[in-house]
Amino acid sequence: MNTILNVVMSFLDYLSRLGEFKSIDVFKQAKGRNFKGFLHHVNKGRYQKNVLKLRVKKKQIRTLRSKEVKQIIDACHTKRDKLILMLMYEGGLRIGEVLSLRLEDIVTWDNQIHLTPRDVNVNEAYIKLRKERTIHVSKELMSLYTDYL
The missing domain is CATH 1.10.443.10 (Intergrase catalytic core)
Known part of the structure; x- marks a missing residue:
């Protein structure tokens, strides 16, 4: 499902760059994280979270008895x-x-x-x-x- 959403959003982003579609804001401001990565200074604590991304449940691998x-x-x-x-x-x-x-x-x-x-x-x-x-x-x-x- 996330793959389909990513493809559609990429296509809409492409259309907005061509000027044929008004862009949709699907990101919201997220709370800061404790972990500061190598490029932390670039964002200066402003994080965005994709609203449309679904959480994927991890499948538990079946082991042999x-x-x-x-x-x-x-x-x-x-x-x-x-x-x-x-x-x-x-x-x-x-x-x-x-x-x-x-x-x-x-x-x-x-x-x-x-x-x-x-x-x-x-x-x-x-x-x-x-x-x-x-x-x-x-x-x-x-x-x-x-x-x-």
């Missing part, structure tokens, strides 16, 4: 696929982070995974956040890892 995740993992035929899905679900890893793991990154006796950003990976998988971090996982995930090896 643990039962659904278990069904997906049980549907995997290889230990590699199960391990990848378990790392993503339990550790909250992105696919690039899982694919960039090396043997030295996983500490089985402490149930830890060290995510280390590397500039050169054979499979060209990279960690999005170029920051080293440690993730603690369950014993079941580590036993699945040792079974896979």
